[in-house]
Amino acid sequence: MDLRTTPFNGRVAHVSLKGQIEADRFVEGELMRVVYSIADFFRAPHGARDRQLLSGQAFRVLDIQDEWAFGFSEYDGYCGWILYQALLATEHTTHRVWTRESFWRAEPELKYDALDSPKYLGSEVRVFQTTGDWSCIGPDQYMPSVHLKRIEDFETDTVAVARRLLGAPYVWGGNSARGIDCSGLVQAAFRACGISCPGDSDLQMNMAGIALDAGDPLQPGDLLFWKGHVAMATGPDAMIHANAHHMAVVEEAIEPALARISATDTGPITLRLRPSLPTG
Structure with missing residues (x-):
């Protein structure tokens, strides 16, 4: 059993594993999204980092132990532990960052200081409205619209x-x-x-x-x-x-x-x- 691709932590398992393994509980889990710029993905609480998830990317939480959440990435099914405070139950995303790196500001103005919370290539956001060349992604949070593509608009190269x-x-x-x-x-x-x-x-x-x-x-x-x-x-x-x-x-x-x-x-x-x- 490859623990990276098996949604089971020895106690709780995803419902897809019913009839295949023994577990205390089988759950559908709760879909949450990363709120940090980057969230490390660990093979065990306080263990070694296996991978990372980026802001806005989806993670299905199956179990919570202390400050840690166990689950898997919705994109590729990769399993592991993430700090629970790095996650938030939120609505679906509408856009993703296609540039190497982007940023957000508290005002839709070019000369307004960028806040220290970068969004990296592949990060996902929900755009609520646009103001000129800026996209509002939350209260007092504006990103350059040119740095974003709609979620369904995939690249080809x-x-x-x-x-x-x-x-x-x-x-x-x-x-x-x-x-x-x-x-x-x-x-x-x-x-x-x-x-x-x-x-x-x-x-x-x-x-x-x-x-x-x-x-x-x-x-x-x-x-x-x-x-x-x-x-x-x-x-x-x-x-x-x-x-x-x-x-x-x-x-x-x-x-x-x-x-x-x-x-x-x-x-x-x-x-x-x-x-x-x-x-x-």
């Missing part, structure tokens, strides 16, 4: 989305421009394009798609996997990835990168994957 995060610092388990890891970069790009994508590289290896032979030319959006690492091809000879060698998101030539990575404990490429994309 995963590489273009990934390139928006060039230079972002490498952070294990990170999912934002403030800090991101290899699988977080891939997920951010695919999520912006409306494509289902798990959060960790070993799970991403099982995405629907075509396994490529070593001699097959790479296309933009193809994925390259190593043990514990993933990169996205930006063309036949280049790739983009968040990595600990550069401690950042970089785009580089594939062949020198292959030689460098193969000389480490990561080893050689294990899979070249052309993910299946939605049609129509």
Whole structure:
């Protein structure tokens, strides 16, 4: 049983697991949304960070223990613990941030100081009304409308989305421009394009798609996997990835990168994957 994808904490389980496991309670859970700019997602209370959720993203709470909430991300089903104070039961979102990073201000004015609560690429908001070039997302909260896209307006180029995060610092388990890891970069790009994508590289290896032979030319959006690492091809000879060698998101030539990575404990490429994309 993979605890990352099984909504069960040893005591409470999601109703979808009835008849499959034994649990004290089976619940539907409560849908809540992240109110922090970034909320760390832990494998256990006070444990190691596995991933992150961003402001406005949905989390289904199945159990609460002290200050911790157990549940799963509505987007990919990733399970874990989040600080309960980082969540709020709120209405559906209408827009998401498509730029690398945005902000909100207390007044819809360009020269009004931005408050220290950034919204990162992929964050979701509810727009109540627009005032000129500004979108009201709450009481005394205004964001530049140009930084937002409607939730249903997906992008079409995963590489273009990934390139928006060039230079972002490498952070294990990170999912934002403030800090991101290899699988977080891939997920951010695919999520912006409306494509289902798990959060960790070993799970991403099982995405629907075509396994490529070593001699097959790479296309933009193809994925390259190593043990514990993933990169996205930006063309036949280049790739983009968040990595600990550069401690950042970089785009580089594939062949020198292959030689460098193969000389480490990561080893050689294990899979070249052309993910299946939605049609129509």
